[in-house]
Amino acid sequence: MQRYGGNTRKDRRRWPVLVLLCAVEFVVVGAIAVVAIALPSIGEDLGFSRSELQWVISAYVLAFGGFLLPAGRAADLWGRRWVFVVGLGLFSVASLVCGLSGSAALLVAARAAQGFGAAVVTPAALSILTSVFPECGGRGRAVGFWTAAQAGGGASGWILGGFLAQGPGWEWAFLSTVPVGVLGVLLAPLLLHESSDPSAPPKLDAAGATTVTAALALLVYGLTRAEETGLASPSTLGSLGLSVVLVAVFISIEAMVKHPLVPLGVFRSRDLVGSGLVALAF
Numbered sequence: 163m164q165r166y167g168g169n170t171r172k173d174r175r176r177w178p179v180l181v182l183l184c185a186v187e188f189v190v191v192g193a194i195a196v197v198a199i200a201l202p203s204i205g206e207d208l209g210f211s212r213s214e215l216q217w218v219i220s221a222y223v224l225a226f227g228g229f230l231l232p233a234g235r236a237a238d239l240w241g242r243r244w245v246f247v248v249g250l251g252l253f254s255v256a257s258l259v260c261g262l263s264g265s266a267a268l269l270v271a272a273r274a275a276q277g278f279g280a281a282v283v284t285p286a287a288l289s290i291l292t293s294v295f296p297e298c299g300g301r302g303r304a305v306g307f308w309t310a311a312q313a314g315g316g317a318s319g320w321i322l323g324g325f326l327a328q329g330p331g332w333e334w335a336f337l338s339t340v341p342v343g344v345l346g347v348l349l350a351p352l353l354l355h356e357s358s359d360p361s362a363p364p365k366l367d368a369a370g371a372t373t374v375t376a377a378l379a380l381l382v383y384g385l386t387r388a389e390e391t392g393l394a395s396p397s398t399l400g401s402l403g404l405s406v407v408l409v410a411v412f413i414s415i416e417a418m419v420k421h422p423l424v425p426l427g428v429f430r431s432r433d434l435v436g437s438g439l440v441a442l443a444f
Contacts, residue, residue: 179294179353180304182346183287184311186250189342190280191312193257194222195319200332207332208266220386221270225277226284228379232371234285235423239366242286242293243354247347249282254343261337276336293357370415370423377408 197204197218205215237245256276263269291308295301326334384401391397416422429435 175353176294176300176304180291180307182349182353183291184308185342186283186346187287187308188311188315188318189339190253190283190315192315192319192322193253193276193280193336193339194219194226195316196323196326196335197332199320199324200327200335203327203332204269208263208269210266214266216386216390217270218273220382221273222277222280223386224379224382225274226281227382228375229278229281230285231374231378231423232366233282234289235366235371236282237286237289238358241356241358242289243350243356246283246286246290246354247350249279249286250343250346250350251279252276253279253283254340254347257336257339257343261333261335261340290354290357365421367415367419367421367423370412370419373408373412373415374423377405377412380405380408 201215201218204210204218205212210218233245233249253276256272256279259272260269260276263272288305288308291304292301295304322338323335326332326338380401384398384405387395387398387401393399413426416424416426
């Protein structure tokens with residue numbers, strides 16, 4: 163695995179890499195909120211019913227949350243730069259389709275594809291970041307900038323979405339992300355070295371990946387249904403209950419397979435569990 167570091171020239175090249183990764187993360191996280199203010203305009207133009215309109219956001223969140231774990235392992239196995247470029251390319255094409263959508267069904271499908279692209283990009287970007295910045299070479303500061311870009315994208319999405327919806331139109335809430343994605347795809351081969359995790363298992367834990375993806379997707383779907391039909395509705399309780407069952411199945415799979423997607427030993431780390439619970443609450 164190639165790493166940056168060791169001479170001044172490579173140290174200087176780290177910062178353009180950080181800017182690229184932060185810009186991409188700002189966009190993919192901001193894509194969750196940037197359409198929120200534009201929802202009334204989208205619903206009016208494309209004929210969404212009031213109950214259907216939330217799927218413009220929920221389709222993205224379902225795909226984004228559901229595929230993060232297997233996407234992270236795929237990046238370790240198949241090459242982080244390659245996975246990053248593929249995910250960013252998919253995100254950009256889906257953003258273009260969103261902006262050009264002429265029907266509600268096409269927009270929701272494109273939003274799901276956009277969320278899947280974001281799920282592929284995010285863990286690959288973080289892995290690249292930790293590879294470029296060694297632990298004693300500014301990694302903490304770099305991850306801090308990257309995390310701030312995530313938070314900034316989520317917060318500014320509301321403002322940018324309102325500006326775009328009231329100005330050029332709701333389509334530009336999607337189209338405005340395309341230039342960033344295209345530029346990122348073009349710059350990635352120039353700025354990023356290909357890397358992988360040599361200690362990663364040779365095969366993807368397909369059973370674990372499928373189970374945890376379904377569990378996470380059902381969790382997000384259940385929370386979405388709670389907003390629409392209430393927490394006590396059968397669809398909400400059924401989705402959340404099945405999600406819990408699948409999490410239990412996932413844990414049993416990880417305990418038995420030779421190369422688990424998530425080694426259960428990592429949960430002995432109090433710091434990891436604590437930060438995970440904070441992230442879940444957020």
